[in-house]
Each structure stands twice: as structure tokens, then as C-alpha cells.
Amino acid sequence: MDIWLHINWQEMFIPSISIAELIIRASIVYLALFSVLRLLPSRQLGTLGIADLLVVLLFAEAAQNAMASNYTSITEGAILVGTVIFWSYFLNWLGYKVPSFQRFLNPPPLLLVKNGRIIDRHMKRELITEQELMSQLRQQGVESLKDVKRAFMEADGSISVIRQESQTNSMPKQDEQKVSGNF
The missing domain is CATH 3.30.240.20 (bsu07140 like domains)
Incomplete structure (x- = not known):
């Protein structure tokens, strides 16, 4: 009965791997996937077909393992999500501030x-x-x-x-x- 009520607070919140490693892993994977997806033809962006869904699911599975290895804490998950949000915001901000970079983010018609x-x-x-x-x-x-x-x-x-x-x-x-x- 004790096992049902026991909470391991340390395992839940204390990262099991280095925070710097988490940030570096998430950054590399995000930027690599962003670059790959940017190079695909535009027709891949309008809707999501079966093949597109399969690619997204496989990317998610591969990226999860590459970004975090075997993370277990809520803190590690939050750091990974925060890193992805940071890069998304930063690239959009950079595209706004640097018009030549905007052409890379969103190609002209x-x-x-x-x-x-x-x-x-x-x-x-x-x-x-x-x-x-x-x-x-x-x-x-x-x-x-x-x-x-x-x-x-x-x-x-x-x-x-x-x-x-x-x-x-x-x-x-x-x-x-x-x-x-x-x-």
C-alpha cells in the first residue's frame, strides 16, 4: 500500500543529466530538423497527408531520443520545451530584424x-x-x-x-x- 502513496520528489524534479547538455542537445536537434524541413518542397506544408504524418511521427521519435537520451524529471522536460520555444521565437525575431534571413525562413512566392x-x-x-x-x-x-x-x-x-x-x-x-x- 505504501508504494501507491510514495512520491519520489527528487526523481520528479531533479534532472538526471546536465542542464547544459539538455540545452545543447535540444538546440542541435531543433536546428537540424528545422533545416531539413525548410529544404523540403513547399507542397509539404499546406496539408498533412499520410506520408507527411509518418515523417512527423518518425521525426518526433528520433528527436525525443536525440534531445534527451533518457530523461525522467519534469524539470528536464520543461528545459527541453523551453529550448525549443526559445529557438522558434529567436528565429522569428531574427527574421523580423534581418530581412535577408526572413527569405530563408519564409521564401518569396x-x-x-x-x-x-x-x-x-x-x-x-x-x-x-x-x-x-x-x-x-x-x-x-x-x-x-x-x-x-x-x-x-x-x-x-x-x-x-x-x-x-x-x-x-x-x-x-x-x-x-x-x-x-x-x-
């Missing part, structure tokens, strides 16, 4: 369609098929490529479209629509 013509090299770079692009355009009410003045892949994986001016429609219409696509 990538032109996919110009004056009704697909830019193949940009589509290949982002691994987008013409069918996927047309699906996104149809979801925005665009029937044909000739109706598209410009279409961009945004940093978050969505596609924004600027339509051609229509001479038959005298009512002003919204120039740009943004859709969270399947990319």
Missing part, C-alpha cells in the same frame, strides 16, 4: 503561371503536376489557364491566383484569392 502559361521548371521544383495545379485553380473558380494572369505558390504551400481582366464583366471582382491547397 514562386510564380507557377504567367499570362496563362505554366512555368514548368517551377512546377518541377515544387513537385506539382499540372493536374494538381488545375485542381487548385478549379477550386478557386478558374476554368482555364487562359483566365490566369499570375498564379503563385506561397510559402505556406497555398496557391494564390490573379485573374486576367475580363472585358465582358463590368463589375469589379476580387483580383486575388488565396486557397489553402493540398500542397
Whole structure:
């Protein structure tokens, strides 16, 4: 009965490994995963497919072991979480203060369609098929490529479209629509 009521306060709150080691491990793993995810094509960011979910779960498992080895205390968990939050905030702050670094954090929009013509090299770079692009355009009410003045892949994986001016429609219409696509 005593085992149910016994609380090991020392094990619960006193770290079993060095705090400096925890911070260094968490920093290295966070920055490595951030760099890997940043290099993936933008289409991976818009939604989470089955393959994407599997990658996230495997990253989480691998990162947990690399960051903390065998931590057991609440304090160690809090230090790891605090380190990850620090790096996330710091990178966003750095991107705000240093515009050239912001381009690394959030790349500029990538032109996919110009004056009704697909830019193949940009589509290949982002691994987008013409069918996927047309699906996104149809979801925005665009029937044909000739109706598209410009279409961009945004940093978050969505596609924004600027339509051609229509001479038959005298009512002003919204120039740009943004859709969270399947990319």
C-alpha cells in the first residue's frame, strides 16, 4: 500500500543529466530538423497527408531520443520545451530584424503561371503536376489557364491566383484569392 502513496520528489524534479547538455542537445536537434524541413518542397506544408504524418511521427521519435537520451524529471522536460520555444521565437525575431534571413525562413512566392502559361521548371521544383495545379485553380473558380494572369505558390504551400481582366464583366471582382491547397 505504501508504494501507491510514495512520491519520489527528487526523481520528479531533479534532472538526471546536465542542464547544459539538455540545452545543447535540444538546440542541435531543433536546428537540424528545422533545416531539413525548410529544404523540403513547399507542397509539404499546406496539408498533412499520410506520408507527411509518418515523417512527423518518425521525426518526433528520433528527436525525443536525440534531445534527451533518457530523461525522467519534469524539470528536464520543461528545459527541453523551453529550448525549443526559445529557438522558434529567436528565429522569428531574427527574421523580423534581418530581412535577408526572413527569405530563408519564409521564401518569396514562386510564380507557377504567367499570362496563362505554366512555368514548368517551377512546377518541377515544387513537385506539382499540372493536374494538381488545375485542381487548385478549379477550386478557386478558374476554368482555364487562359483566365490566369499570375498564379503563385506561397510559402505556406497555398496557391494564390490573379485573374486576367475580363472585358465582358463590368463589375469589379476580387483580383486575388488565396486557397489553402493540398500542397
